[in-house]
Amino acid sequence: MHAFRSHTCSDLNSANAGASVRLSGWVHRVRDHGGLLFIDLRDHYGMTQILADPDSPVFSKVEKVKSEWCIRIDGVVKLRDATLVNEKISSGQVEVFISDIEVLGAADELPLMVFGDQEYPEETRLKYRFLDLRREKLQKNMKLRSDVVASIRKRMWALEFREFQTPIITASSPEGARDFLVPSRLHPGKFYALPQAPQQFKQLLMVSGFDKYFQIAPCFRDEDPRADRSPTDFYQLDVEMSFVEQEDVFRTIQPVIQGVFEEFGGEKVVDTSWEKIPYKTSMILYGTDKPDLRNPLRMQIVSEHFQDSGFEIFSKILKQEGAEIRAIPAPSGGSRKFCDRMNAFAQKEGLPGMGYIFWRDVEGVVEAAGPLAKNIGAERTEAIRIQLNLGVGDAAFFLAGKPTSFEAVAGRARVTIGNELNLVDNNRFAFAWIVDFPMYEKDTETRKVDFSHNPFSMPQGGIQALDGDPLEVLGYQYDLTCNGYELLSGAIRNHKLEIMIKAFELAGYGEDEVRKRFGGMVNAFSYGAPPHGGCAAGIDRIVMLLADESNIREVILFPMNQRAEDLMMSAPSDPTSDQLMDLSLRVVKKSS
């Protein structure tokens, strides 16, 4: 017989009755009745009830085992009496009478229990990740992740993409997020960097003639974390194709993503028609470039109704250059209590507040209420009500100023209003392409023009477009939003060297700088570069949505905490002086 097991803990059923078997696994739960002792034995596959009574030659040994000990047992399979069948486990028809036991690994008192659904603080869970991973939820999430990755690979291969591995130690790139640097031993004072994405490599693969590339690629960025963002490293489905336009990329990638969501999304409805929303429109309607379309609320511009109106604050603001008034409709939100709460929300988010109007029924007539309505008068209020298509019991909130100053908060207010009024359809994966991103943006503090998205994207309108106002230039750049998360980002690349150099010039990078930083790619683009484009989809976020989790660490095996520390491995850690010596490095203490 095998040293550890003849069956797994989910294998046995009535067909095995009478057989002598060997099982290995963890002690999930012990129920000690003195004269009769039950153990739920658990492995990756399932659970089997094993038991011993004083007739067992190893009864005294079995009595000593505790939760989460790893054991091997021998025994005989017996059919359970019909009244004793446990429907909850696949082996519930039978149980195993223990004749021999071997303790493979005993366990100390547990910092967190594998059994049950008790919640534990994340610090504990991360420090004892190996225990947390034994629990049902993380076992399920990690299996899902593995299955999703396998399905993606299968789908990409079926579309005749090939998977290639690109370097993990490479050169720092001046754009984008902070790099992780790796000191070079052979070149004292010089550093490699971990790639933020295989961006340049995949473009070089296109120049090299490979036509269709994909990779489940690790990406490294030294960013501060969020609930939906892993610090240090995460995985992308990285894709690039030659001889394509934007629509070709959409047509190729939608079936892959949609297919994965249909395969693993359970009962949830998966959108099959993906709307294309220009960036500018998205900002107006939703206040964000990653709108959650399960929330039906759409903001509108209502400036005209406040022009020279009796509401001094707004009409004054409107006289400023570029100022607008935007409204968030709130159907069924028509109570002072609700409106005040939302106003408080906006104040907490750093705005002076949100004005509001709500409509009520007074003796059969629709009447607008709230201080704002009084100030602008019945006619304007009614015009607003008609534009927003609201009625009795509804409300609307108003934000004034330069859109950039309130757009983000308005977007969050829209989310909060939608949630509070129960308008969000949670049983759906809502997809949309966000297209026509601006190539450049002006830094609000330095007033410097810089790339807003991806510096390697092709500007719409070609090289002529770069002659005008840089802030007006749109790129062939796109994101995919799903339920309020940015799931994918991509672009048609700029494969023409003269356009690329001009594009970088507008952002303040001279030709010499470009040639120095992107030498490999610049060089390649001088030798017959094909038109190409692609995208990268966040694997962690896809799994997070499919697992119905709101925290990305629930779908990562060994995640970092909010301070980018690995509590289990104790990373980062101090280097030895020998290591530093080897690398010609000295650690400088920060004075502050």
Place this chain on the structure above:
RNA sequence: GCGGUUGUAGCUCAGCUGGUUAGAGUAUCGGCCUGUCACGCCGAGGGUCGCGGGUUCGAGUCCCGUCAACCGCGCCA
């Protein structure tokens, strides 16, 4: 870097307007128990109330500072 929330037994939590010896569940240890599947019953041990300072006759509770975790902002081509 900034803001919010949290911090009490190994673990999850309760602890009111400041007032006797800081409690419960679970885990651990001991005893009883032959049909449980969240087994049950009896008992025991287990506490720097995150840390430091202050107010007070008296602080887990109030004040100040500080540390840590999480959530958000900045950041994220």
